[in-house]
Amino acid sequence: MSERVRTAVRVEGVVQGVGFRPFVYGLAISLGLAGVVGNDVDGVFAEIEGDEETVSKFLTLLRQQAPPLANIERVSTSARQPTGATGFVIATSLPGGERRALVSADSATCADCLGELADPADRRYRYPFINCTNCGPRFTIVMDVPYDRPSTTMRDFAMCAACATEYHDPADRRFHAQPVCCPACGPRLSLTDASGSPIFSAVSDPIAAAGELIRTGQVLAVKGLGGYHLMVDAGNEAAAGALRARKHREDKPFAVMVADMAAARQLCELDGVAERLLLSPRRPIVLVPRGPDAINRIAASVAPGNSHLGVMLPYTPVHHLLLEQLGIPVVATSGNVSDEPIAFRDAEALDRLGRVADAFLVHDRPIHIRTDDSVVRAVSGKAAVLRRSRGYAPEPLRLRHAFPRPVLACGAELKSTFCLGKENRAFVSHHIGDLENAETLLSFTGGIDHFRRLFDIQPQLVAHDLHPDYLSTKYAADLDAVELVGVQHHHAHIASCLADNDADGPVIGVAFDGTGYGAAETIWGGEFLIADLADFERVGFLEPVPMPGGAAAIRNPWRMAAAYLAAAYPGGPPDGLAVRARNEQSWPTVITMAERSVNSPMTSSAGRLFDAAAALLGVRDTIHYEGQAAIELEQLADPAELSGYPAPSMMSARPAGANLAHLRVEGAELIRAVAEDLIAGTDRRVIAARFHRGVAASIVSVCTALRDAHGLATVALSGGVFQNLLLTNEVARDLEAAGFQVLTHSRVPCNDGGISLGQAVVAAARDRRGTL
């Protein structure tokens, strides 16, 4: 028998509100160990006493068998004097002090709760708010810390005796589950009309009545975890079309919710990664290729012209009950009109969605913070987050370098997020949206205040974009008593990719996106940088072209086709190009604007190059949402076409004031190749594929030249253009074949949703170096 020991154990990470204490209790009891476990502001503490070998076994199992929602960041131990104690107790929570325990993300209903939900003998049979320590709402109901019922939106629901017994019993799955409730004491579901008056239908069950409305083609607003969804029968063209018209949303795809994996497999082609993502407790929307049968089950206007579908499984008991009742896929799109943020407060939802929805399936548990569905997909066998929100936020990313001082990073403008950094943790916020209206700005400022309170972070450094007109930049400039750190947009992209991969650089950074504030008079977006976390130098870029009409050129890709054709053919483009015929009336004006630099800023944006190719190929002259032309161009490309346009020529020059030579890539040569193939009558799908391969080839050739010049063999790919899988896979494969190490995004989006993390790590790196 080994020696008797007593070991103090501290567990940090997401360990509160996830069933960690009962788990420790149960584990200790099962091993016959004595001691105590409790929560404090740092997380979970315990003292474990018994023979040395068993205590060591306990410490191993502590990590191996931790509850599903726990995320252990660190376990530290120290020796104590054995007391001879017998028995194991759970200590009461200790309030006060610094708040370092972490609030967990919301989590989909667990298998145990689903079992009870379906069990007629259970007291929570068909109860739409069933949850336990392993599942249910968290982030969206937490108002303050420490995470305890009075600090959540469950505070007004007094537990009944039966729930209280479970809540206080360490052996129960609901021990200290703050949202615990039942039909006797918890929230209730109701069905109302568009004015908020209850609907009394022939069926008394609101779920059954709501299901009936969807089945008859009506639009239902459903209150979820982080906001309202709008739902219609996904197979009903008239209903989906009506929803589009009422939402003023023209082509942007709707997500679809299906009852289970079997239903998902009927619609989509799923690989192992996609299935894991669909089933994960985070329950994001997963972008997957449509299967052959989708056409029979999904109405055309759900995701017009899109080869992929955004699919998710139910993640609340309400969803489970509703989808089971319906037995058909439903559209589950954000409850908003046009580009507004999703509605999450009940009165506001009725007000804003009253003209969109025919009825409301609601409940009386308030949502504290608006949180959209997350969007992910599988990229070369691993998950890549495109929108990081519900189920992910506010879980911090653990970084390899600590923040010397607390940092707030304000992000960009579109797909906005913010990030708070302290010690080794970066708290990237939920998706806030496009910071262009008062409502979104309020989510942004309110969100920052909320995160600061929850995680007790008082930022001393505030990082922001260099664009003076971004509302996030203005917010930063208005803060008192902080040091400001301006971070160039594309440097932030590359730094976020480095942080995403636990890398420091220096690397060759390829930052391809739509728009970012660059140097005077040029909008950047097709940039090659030599970058580390603290600094960058721009060493290559797409040769700038005019953007005739500025923002109008972003909305109308045909204008970019005109500008690029003018660059490709100084004597005028060849006859017979349909894009010109379609826009004949405005064409000469646009060309004149470009030639005379009238309201035509210069841009090196790769997004605009894709727009030009898309318009030239007749994919789209005008867009309805960001990136639409490029997305449709990617889908047009024939995957079987293996040839590509050669990499365009590069010019190298060292401008006055630059340390390093600049490589300028002639994007217009790719547009000329597209035009010539079109005139030759080549299939558009073949041309689209060749264009993608041409862009990939130019990236590889620039990276190869940069490796020769600077001796760097690692490439970081970031920026919204790399949401294009065809391009990303092509570039990554060819770079790897050429001996490069390639870094891509997985934990934060490659689009502007990742900018705040990049800004935060740049500020920290400069702080470590001692010069901001």
Ligand SMILES: [Zn+2]
């Ligand atoms: Zn559960």
Ligand SMILES: [Zn+2]
């Ligand atoms: Zn109860």
